[in-house]
Amino acid sequence: MEKQYRSGFVAILGRPNVGKSTLLNALVGEKIAIVSHKPQTTRNTIQGVLTGEGFQIVFLDTPGIHQPKNKLGEYMVKTAWRSLDEVEAILMLVDAAAGIGEGDRALFQSLQNRKAPLILAVNKMDAANEDTAKAQVEHLLTLGSADEVVYISARRRKGLGELEAALQKRLPEGPQYFPEDMITDQPEQRLICEMIREKMLILLQEEVPHGIGVELMALRERQGQALIDIEATIFCERSSHKGIIIGKQGSMLRKIGQQARYDIEKLLGCQVNLQLWIKVRENWRNSPLALKELGYQD
Known part of the structure; x- marks a missing residue:
C-alpha cells in the first residue's frame, strides 16, 4: 500500500x-x-x-x-x-x-x-x-x-x-505545498534587506539596533556580466545614530556593507556591488506609513 x-x-x-x-x-x-x-x-x-x-x-x-x-x-x-x-x-x-x-x-x-x-x-x-x-x-x-x-x-x-x-508524526495527510528544492517563500528583496539589518544588529551599539530599518531601492543585473548592483537605504531615528552607523571616516558603514555583501553573494550566487545610503526618519516605528513602506503590513 x-x-x-x-x-x-x-x-x-x-x-x-x-x-x-x-x-x-x-x-x-x-x-x-x-x-x-x-x-x-x-x-x-x-x-x-x-x-x-x-x-x-x-x-x-x-x-x-x-x-x-x-x-x-x-x-x-x-x-x-x-x-x-x-x-x-x-x-x-x-x-x-x-x-x-x-x-x-x-x-x-x-x-x-x-x-x-x-x-x-x-x-x-x-x-x-x-x-x-x-x-x-x-x-x-x-x-x-x-x-x-x-x-x-x-x-x-x-x-x-x-x-x-x-x-x-503529528502531520496530517496533505499536499506538497512547495517544490522540493524550495526552502523559503521569502522574496530575495526581503532576504537582502534582512541580511543588511542583521549585520547592523551584530555590529552596532545597544542604543541603535531596534531603531533601524532597511529599504531596497534598486536591484539591477549588469548586462553581459555575472554582477548585480544593489542600492539600499538604511533608516534610523536620530541624527546621532546616523553618525554611529557611518563610523569614523566611514569605517562602520564599510564593515556593514562588506559583511552583508558576503551573505548576499552566497544567496544570489554571483558578485554583488552593494551601495548603502543612510536617512534619518524620526519615530518611524510609530508611523503606519513608514512601517508599510518598509514591509511591515497587516
Whole structure:
C-alpha cells in the first residue's frame, strides 16, 4: 500500500532571543532568518520549508513575544499570535542556558487552550546544566501540558532529528505545498534587506539596533556580466545614530556593507556591488506609513 504524503504548518514560538531563527536555519539547512544576540530580531513571520521523504513541514518563525513599546512592537506581537490560527503544531522554544523565566511560564500557560499539539523544545542545552534544565521543565509542566518535550542545541545541531520526528508524526495527510528544492517563500528583496539589518544588529551599539530599518531601492543585473548592483537605504531615528552607523571616516558603514555583501553573494550566487545610503526618519516605528513602506503590513 502506498504511503500517504504528510504535510502541515508549524509555528515556532518563544520569548525573544531563545534561538528561534537559529533553529529555523538549522532545520532547513540554509540561512533564511537573521540571527543576532539582540532580542526581537525577527520582525515578520518567515516561512521555512523542510521537505523529506513523504513529508513537508512549513515553519513559521514568529517575532518574539514581548511587551510592545511602539506600533512596530504591536505589529510584531500581533504577527506572532496570528500565526497560530491555522497550524498543525506549535513548537515552543525555551532557553535552557538563561533558564525558564516568568515570561516563558506565562506563554506556556497561554498556549494550553490551543487546538494544535504543543511541542516543547528546550534549546541551548550545550550551554546549560542538564539537571537544572530538566528540573525547570518539570516545574513548567505543573502549569500545563506539552505533547512532547525535546532537548536540543540548535547552534550545535544536536537533537534536531528527534525534534523533526516529533513534528512529523503529528502531520496530517496533505499536499506538497512547495517544490522540493524550495526552502523559503521569502522574496530575495526581503532576504537582502534582512541580511543588511542583521549585520547592523551584530555590529552596532545597544542604543541603535531596534531603531533601524532597511529599504531596497534598486536591484539591477549588469548586462553581459555575472554582477548585480544593489542600492539600499538604511533608516534610523536620530541624527546621532546616523553618525554611529557611518563610523569614523566611514569605517562602520564599510564593515556593514562588506559583511552583508558576503551573505548576499552566497544567496544570489554571483558578485554583488552593494551601495548603502543612510536617512534619518524620526519615530518611524510609530508611523503606519513608514512601517508599510518598509514591509511591515497587516
